[in-house]
Structure formats: structure tokens, C-alpha cells
Amino acid sequence: xxxxxQKFGGTSVANADKIRAAAKRAVAAKQAxxxxxxxxxxxxxxxxxxVRLAAEMSEHPAAREMDMLLSTGEQESVSLMxxxxxxxxxKAVSLTGGQIGIITDSTFxxxxxxxxxxxxxxxxxxxxxxxxxxxxxxxxxxxxxTTLGRGGSDTTATALAAALQADECQIYTDVEGxxxxxxxxxxxxxxxxxxxxxxMLELASLGAGVMHSRSIEFAKKFCVPLRVRPxxxxxxxxxxxxxxxxxxxxxxxxxxxxxxxxxADLPDQPGVTSCIFACMAKRKIPVDMVVQNVAVDGKxxxxxxxQEGELADTLTAANEAIKILGAxxxxxxxxxxxxxxxxxxxxxxxxxxxxMFHILLKKGINLQMITTSEIKISVLVERDRCDxxxxxxxEGFCMETAGPQTPEIGIQQKTxxxxxxxxxxxxxxxxxxxxxxxxxxxxxxxxxxxxxSRVTLHHIPDVPGTCSEIFTTVANKNIMVDMIVxxxxxxxxxxxxxxxQxxxxxxxxxxxxxxxxxxxxATVSYExxxxxxxxxxxxxxxxxxxxxxxxxxxxDANINxxxxxxxxxxxSAVVAADQGRTGFEVLNKAFxxxxxx
Ligand code: ADP
Ligand code: ASP
Ligand code: MG
Numbered sequence: 012x013x014x015x016x017q018k019f020g021g022t023s024v025a026n027a028d029k030i031r032a033a034a035k036r037a038v039a040a041k042q043a044x045x046x047x048x049x050x051x052x053x054x055x056x057x058x059x060x061x062v063r064l065a066a067e068m069s070e071h072p073a074a075r076e077m078d079m080l081l082s083t084g085e086q087e088s089v090s091l092m093x094x095x096x097x098x099x100x101x102k103a104v105s106l107t108g109g110q111i112g113i114i115t116d117s118t119f120x121x122x123x124x125x126x127x128x129x130x131x132x133x134x135x136x137x138x139x140x141x142x143x144x145x146x147x148x149x150x151x152x153x154x155x156x157t158t159l160g161r162g163g164s165d166t167t168a169t170a171l172a173a174a175l176q177a178d179e180c181q182i183y184t185d186v187e188g189x190x191x192x193x194x195x196x197x198x199x200x201x202x203x204x205x206x207x208x209x210x211m212l213e214l215a216s217l218g219a220g221v222m223h224s225r226s227i228e229f230a231k232k233f234c235v236p237l238r239v240r241p242x243x244x245x246x247x248x249x250x251x252x253x254x255x256x257x258x259x260x261x262x263x264x265x266x267x268x269x270x271x272x273x274x275a276d277l278p279d280q281p282g283v284t285s286c287i288f289a290c291m292a293k294r295k296i297p298v299d300m301v302v303q304n305v306a307v308d309g310k311x312x313x314x315x316x317x318q319e320g321e322l323a324d325t326l327t328a329a330n331e332a333i334k335i336l337g338a339x340x341x342x343x344x345x346x347x348x349x350x351x352x353x354x355x356x357x358x359x360x361x362x363x364x365x366x367m368f369h370i371l372l373k374k375g376i377n378l379q380m381i382t383t384s385e386i387k388i389s390v391l392v393e394r395d396r397c398d399x400x401x402x403x404x405x406e407g408f409c410m411e412t413a414g415p416q417t418p419e420i421g422i423q424q425k426t427x428x429x430x431x432x433x434x435x436x437x438x439x440x441x442x443x444x445x446x447x448x449x450x451x452x453x454x455x456x457x458x459x460x461x462x463x464s465r466v467t468l469h470h471i472p473d474v475p476g477t478c479s480e481i482f483t484t485v486a487n488k489n490i491m492v493d494m495i496v497x498x499x500x501x502x503x504x505x506x507x508x509x510x511x512q513x514x515x516x517x518x519x520x521x522x523x524x525x526x527x528x529x530x531x532x533a534t535v536s537y538e539x540x541x542x543x544x545x546x547x548x549x550x551x552x553x554x555x556x557x558x559x560x561x562x563x564x565x566x567d568a569n570i571n572x573x574x575x576x577x578x579x580x581x582x583s584a585v586v587a588a589d590q591g592r593t594g595f596e597v598l599n600k601a602f603x604x605x606x607x608x
Contacts (some may be wrong), residue, residue, distance in 0.1 A: 014136070014177040015040050018050040018146065018168035022185040023242035024088050025055035033183065033242065034095035037141050041101060046136040048175065049143045050168040051092050053084025058161070074119035078148075078158045082108070085145035085164070092143045103141040106131070108156070113149035113167070115157045118295065122149060122157035123225075123450040124166070127174040144171060165226035170449060173233035180235050182222065183242035188249035189214075189221055191410040192263040197402055199411035203261065204247070207254045207355050210261045211237075212579040213387045216553055217351040218266030224579070225450070227251065228550040232443050232453055253436070257356035259363055260408045265401050266349040267394060268319040271300075271380065273342045274329055279311040284575065285559070285566035286335055287313060290328040292559035296321050297552055300349065300382045300389055301575045302496045314380065314498055316391060319345055347379060348397035351389040352404065364388050364495060365486040368479035370407030376400050377475045381497035381507070384578035388495075452557055454548035454602040459595040463493060464516040465538045465573060465585055467508040468523060472530055478507060484522050490515045494543070494576050494583060504532075508574050510585065513539060541573070542591020544598060545583040552577050564601035570594050 017040065019033045033049070041047045053061075061080050065072045072080075089105035096103035112128035135142050146164025149157050159166050165182060172180035189211070190200040206214075208231035215224035221239065230237045230251060240248030277283050284303060291298050298315040317325045326343060333339035357363050364381075367388055371378060376399070380391035392400050405411065443453060471477050478497060485492055490511055497507040511519050516539055527533040544565075551557045561582055565572060570593065574585035586594050599605050 013045050014048065014175050015045045016048045016050060016168050016172040016175070016177045016180045018164060018180070018182045019052065019242060020164065020182070020184045021052045021055055021057065023183050024051055024092065029242070030088075030091050030095050034092055034099055036183070036242075038096060038099045038101045041141055045178075047141045048132060048136070048171055048177070049092060049141060050146045050164055050171060051085060051088040051143060052146045052164040054088050057084040057087070075155055078119045078122075079156050081158050082145070082148040082156045085147055089143045089145050096141055096143070101141060102139055103143055104135050105143040105145075107145045108148035108167070109150035109154070111144055111171075113170070115149035115151055115159070117151040117153070117155065117157065119155075119157055121160040121295065122151065123448075124149060124159070124170050125448040125450065127170060127449065129174050132171070132175065159225070160223070162220070162223040163225075165223035166229065169226040169229035169235055169237065172235045173229045173449070177235065180230065180237050182237065182239045184221065184239060185242065186221065187241045187246045188239050189219075189251070189262070191261075192265070192401060192405055193220065196265070196398065197405050199405065201411055203249055205254050205256060206249060206251045206261060207256065208251060209386060209580050210353050210355050211251045212549070213351070213353040214262045214264045216579045217264040217353065217387065217389065218349065219262065219264040224553055225550065228553075229449070231549055234440075257359065258354050259356040259360055260352055260354040260410065262353050263401060263405055263410070264351045264353065265397055266318070266351075267397060269316045269347050269349045269391065270319045270322040270325070270343060270345045271314060271316050271347055271391060272322070272325055272329060273312060273314040274333065275310070275312045275340050275342065277311045277313065277336060277339045279309050279571075281569050281571045282566035283311055283336060284313060284572050285562035287329070287332045288558040288562045290332040290335070291325065292555040294324050294328050295555050296325050296328060297555050298325075298558070299552060299577060300380050300391060301577055302380060302382065302498045303572060303575055312498070316347070316349060316380070346394045347391050348394045349389050349391055350397060350400050350404065351387050352408070353387045355386050357386050357388070361489070361491040362486045364492065365479065365482035366407070367404060368482055370404050371400060372476040372479040374399060374403045375475050376403075377473070378478055378497065381478060381495055382576050383495040384576045384583070385581050387578060452548065452550065452554045454546055454551070454557065454604070456547040457595060457598040457602065457604060458545040458547060459591050460543040460545070461540075461588065461591055462512055463510040463541055463543055464513050465508060465510055465541045466516070466519060466523060467506065467536045468527055469506050469534045469536065470504045470530075470532045471507065471527070472533075473503050473505040477505065481507065481523065481526060484526060485511075485519060488518060488522060490519050490522075494574055494585065496574055496576065510541065510543065510574070538573070538587070540588035542586050542588050542594060543583055544586060544591065544594045545581050546598060546602065547581050550579060551582050552579050557582060560601050561598060564597045565594055568593050568597045570597075
């Protein structure tokens with residue numbers, strides 16, 4: 012019999028009427044012949060209320076007690092839901108995370124799922140009952156109650172759907188589906204009917220609040236079709252699945268509460284990045300927008316962003332790193348927000364970055380940091396202007412209609428064969444079948460690209476328009492730019508590095524040298540031959556251990572890193588050409604990808 016998982020978020024169970032409406036949906040699915048598992052969140056703003064209460068008790072409530080407290084919100088909902096189903100004449104049973112057998116690690120407040128035993132659920136389903144599961148919670152091996160992180164009921168739902176091999180996981184919420192950006196912020200936002208797992212993974216982890224990002228990891232890893240649907244009407248919502256569609260720009264995400272951290276005056280030697288990542292990983296702090304500058308006078312600088320709420324922990328970790336490295340200074344700032352554009356079609360096109368920078372230039376918005384990855388571009392902007400920036404980019408890419416299918420600048424480049432996607436899927440399912448724990452990191456492949464060159468513009472004016480000019484000039488000559496990283500500037504100047512195909516280097520240099528000659532003190536440096544090492548997988552940025560393992564392996568092999576970019580599906584490092592091969596080998600070993608003889 013087919014199994015359907017239906018998850019109802021807080022607003023969808025806020026009062027008795029809404030609980031009854033949700034119960035009716037589950038009963039209808041049951042009566043249509045499906046076995047039904049409901050996953051329910053705490054009612055309305057219940058979790059926030061509990062957080063506030065705890066703050067009244069203590070400035071630093073114990074993490075274990077916080078989880079004990081917050082898990083009660085869901086317990087209230089499931090029992091009420093079971094009563095509602097009963098009164099509709101169907102059998103139902105409510106279960107806590109522990110009763111289901113959702114075993115997590117012991118990281119209170121952001122525990123990861125290790126395993127789920129489905130025996131108990133199946134017994135109830137086979138007895139004709141609707142199973143109503145508490146979202147957001149589990150128990151650790153010592154029977155302590157744990158929670159999965161705010162918004163974590165989505166993750167419970169997809170994890171249960173994966174463990175039960177459900178036919179569909181439906182996420183009922185207070186909007187019609189997934190929109191091009193948050194419809195409560197941009198009223199012109201448009202509902203998207205189909206999204207690729209990779210697009211949703213990036214959007215969710217870059218700040219689109221509609222889904223917990225770890226829930227999409229489960230969906231992709233275990234091939235669960237996900238449908239985000241409105242709980243208030245019969246809308247079809249958004250299907251998140253493997254799609255062949257290659258939109259240039261599928262969605263925008265805004266993370267308002269970012270903080271930037273710069274570690275300067277560091278020794279310029281292999282191991283610096285590794286040490287910083289290790290200190291962050293020890294405290295489970297996910298870092299993003301990592302920018303490593305080409306060293307000046309033997310001193311290196313590394314900048315990155317974290318969520319503002321993690322800044323205090325981050326600064327402690329940064330201090331630890333500096334102590335270990337024996338040198339360095341720390342700067343940080345909080346008045347920033349991260350705006351990201353995501354689209355699977357970016358893989359094969361140039362010009363999206365140039366167009367985004369141009370749109371922001373027209374608004375006079377300065378780009379403090381830039382990082383790109385295969386299917387996303389993120390920029391750091393002043394927080395006070397982030398809504399304006401979001402709106403401008405949404406409008407600029409015509410996202411309220413079907414969106415532009417080709418950017419105005421640049422042309423279509425390489426095409427990818429469908430067979431290639433298929434072999435990626437097979438590779439993934441092989442790796443997943445070997446996972447010891449459900450939320451273990453999935454790294455499926457290491458790649459070495461030896462076809463690119465690095466170009467860096469130093470000391471360029473830190474004013475709106477500089478990057479727009481650079482990347483428009485380059486894209487207009489049909490030069491495909493791959494990685495872009497631009498640093499923060501505290502001196503009125505910025506530095507931007509990017510990679511291009513070696514065959515395009517000569518043309519590219521002519522263009523940027525001409526540009527640089529206009530700007531006082533700006534200089535160009537380049538490296539014709541580089542190795543770009545990429546680790547490919549799922550949930551790479553949110554699992555802080557991936558960066559740590561990657562940079563440690565490179566440091567142990569004495570390999571210096573020139574550029575970095577991170578995303579949920581890929582993490583890349585640019586190294587010297589003659590170290591590419593060694594890097595490739597050590598990374599394969601570090602992620603256990605070496606085929607046994
Ligand atoms: P639930 O309580 O059902 O889990 P959430 O509040 O977690 O609901 O998520 C739904 C909210 O996500 C919407 O009300 C909307 O404001 C916000 N949101 C942010 N980005 C998007 C997006 N791209 N598409 C749809 N909703 C979004
Ligand atoms: N109730 C939890 C929260 O508010 C989990 C969830 O709603 O997904 O974060
Ligand atoms: Mg939610």
C-alpha cells in the first residue's frame with residue numbers, strides 16, 4: 012500500500028479549526044487508500060513563547076533542559092490532532108520522537124538523526140491507524156530528548172518519508188508553495204511549480220525560510236518527492252524532485268542576520284585555512300562566503316560570514332585559531348545581509364553574475380563580498396538596504412513573470428548530456444547505501460579541473476559598479492567566468508579573483524588590464540595554470556566537518572589554497588597547478604572514495 016507523509020507547520024495547526032482541517036486532510040488521504048503518517052509542529056508561536064519563558068528563568072539555560080522544554084510544544088499538537096482524527100471516526104495514535112525510535116546524536120538544540128526504526132510505525136499503520144508524529148525531536152542514545160534545530164519538523168517529515176520509503180512527502184504550510192523569494196517580503200514573488208533538489212538545497216541553506224535545509228538533504232539523498240502545499244486551500248503547491256529543467260534564475264534568498272569576520276595578518280603557509288575551519292567545526296559553526304586573499308608581504312587574510320547569532324562563538328573559535336597559528340588579528344561587523352541568486356541553469360551560462368552586479372549598481376548598492384558556486388551567486392550588502400537589493404534583483408531578472416531564459420549579457424556555453432545526470436544519480440545511491448547514519452555526510456566525488464587560470468585584480472575602488480564593470484566587460488566578450496570571490500574592504504579598496512578557461516586567459520587579461528589602468532593603484536596578477544579541486548556531495552556547507560576534512564587533507568599534503576568557494580553541493584579550492592594531482596589523491600583518500608583493489 013502507498014505511504015504518504017503529511018507535515019503540518021505551526022500556523023497550520025494554530026487553533027482548533029485548523030487542527031480539524033489538517034485532520035480532515037489526513038483522513039481523506041487514508042480513505043483514498045493510503046497509509047498516512049502525519050508530522051506536526053508546535054501550534055502557532057508556541058516554540059517562541061517557550062524560548063521567551065526560558066529566558067526569564069536563566070540567561071544561559073542548559074541546552075538539555077531547553078530541548079526538554081521545546082519538545083513539549085509538539086507533544087501538545089500531536090495529542091490534539093489524534094483527538095481530532097478520532098472524532099472524525101478514524102483510528103489514530105500520537106507518538107513522540109522517542110516513541111517512534113528517532114535516534115539522534117547528543118548535540119542539543121541542533122541534533123542530527125542517526126537512525127529511525129520503522130517497526131512501531133509500520134505496526135500501527137498495518138493496524139489501520141493514522142500515525143501522528145511529533146516533529147522536530149528525537150532521543151539520544153542516553154534517552155535524553157533532543158531537538159533538531161528551529162524549523163526542524165520538515166526534517167522529521169522527510170526523514171520519516173525516507174525511512175518508510177513513502178510515495179510522497181507533503182509539506183503543508185501557510186503559503187501556496189515555494190516562491191521565487193519570500194512572498195511576505197516581495198509581493199510580486201511568483202510561485203514556482205517545480206524545483207530541482209539542488210536548487211532547493213541552496214535556497215534553503217542560503218536563507219529561504221520556507222523549508223529546513225536539512226530536510227532537503229534527506230529528500231535528495233533518499234529520492235523522496237517533496238511537495239510544498241498550502242494548508243488553506245487545494246492548491247497543487249511546488250514539487251521538489253529531480254528535474255531536467257535548467258532555469259537560469261530559479262529563486263532568491265536573503266539572509267538578513269549575517270555577520271562578517273576577517274582574520275588578517277596570518278602566516279602565509281599551508282594549514283591556515285585548515286586550522287580556522289577546524290576551530291569552527293569543533294563548535295559546529297557553519298561558515299559561508301569564505302574568501303581567501305592572495306597573500307601580500309607574506310601575510311594572508313581570510314574572511315567569511317556566519318549567522319549573527321553565532322558571532323560570539325565564532326569570535327571565541329577565531330581567537331583559538333589565532334593562538335594555534337601564533338599570529339593574526341580579528342575584525343568583525345554585523346550590519347550586513349547576504350543576498351543569493353540560485354538557478355540550475357547557471358551551470359551552463361555566463362552572464363548571470365554580471366547582470367546581478369549591474370542591477371545592484373543601478374541602485375548604487377555596494378558589494379562588500381562576493382562568492383559564487385556552480386548554481387548560486389551570493390553577495391554581501393549593507394543590511395539597511397537589503398530589502399531594496401532583493402526587490403531590485405527580483406525585478407531585474409523579471410522573476411514576477413516566467414523570468415528571463417537567457418541573461419542579457421553573455422551567451423550559452425557548454426551543454427551537459429542527460430546520461431551524465433543519470434550516472435550522478437547512480438553514484439549517489441551507491442554512496443547512500445553505504446552510510447552508517449542517516450544524516451552522515453554524503454560526498455560522492457572529488458573532481459580536478461586543470462583547464463582554468465586565475466586572474467586577480469588588486470586594489471580596485473570599493474564603490475558600487477566596479478565588479479559590474481569587470482564582469483560585464485568579460486561576459487560581453489563571451490568569456491565564461493567560473494569562480495568569483497571578492498573580499499571585504501576596510502581601506503576603501505577591494506580585491507577580486509576569478510577563474511576562466513586557460514584558452515580565454517589572454518583575451519581576458521587584455522580586458523582587465525585596460526580596466527585596471529583606469530583605476531589608480533589597481534594592479535592585475537594571474538596564474539595561467541591552476542588546479543581546481545572540488546568535493547561534490549549533499550549538505551556540504553551545513554555539515555561543518557566537510558570543510559574541516561577537506562582543508563586538513565590539503566594542509567597535511569602541504570598544499571596552499573588560493574581561492575575557496577562553498578555551497579551545499581560543492582566545495583572547491585584553487586591550488587597551484589603542480590599540486591592538483593596530489594590534492595586530488597589526498598581528497599579521495601580523506602573522503603574514502605578510493606576504490607578498493
Ligand atoms: P511552517 O510553520 O509551516 O513550517 P514556516 O514559517 O517555517 O512555516 O515557512 C513558511 C514561510 O516561509 C512563509 O510564510 C514565508 O513567509 C516564508 N518564506 C521564505 N522564503 C520563501 C519562499 N521562497 N517561498 C515561500 N515562502 C517563503
Ligand atoms: N516548533 C519548531 C520551531 O518552531 C519546529 C518547527 O516548527 O518546525 O522551530
Ligand atoms: Mg517551518
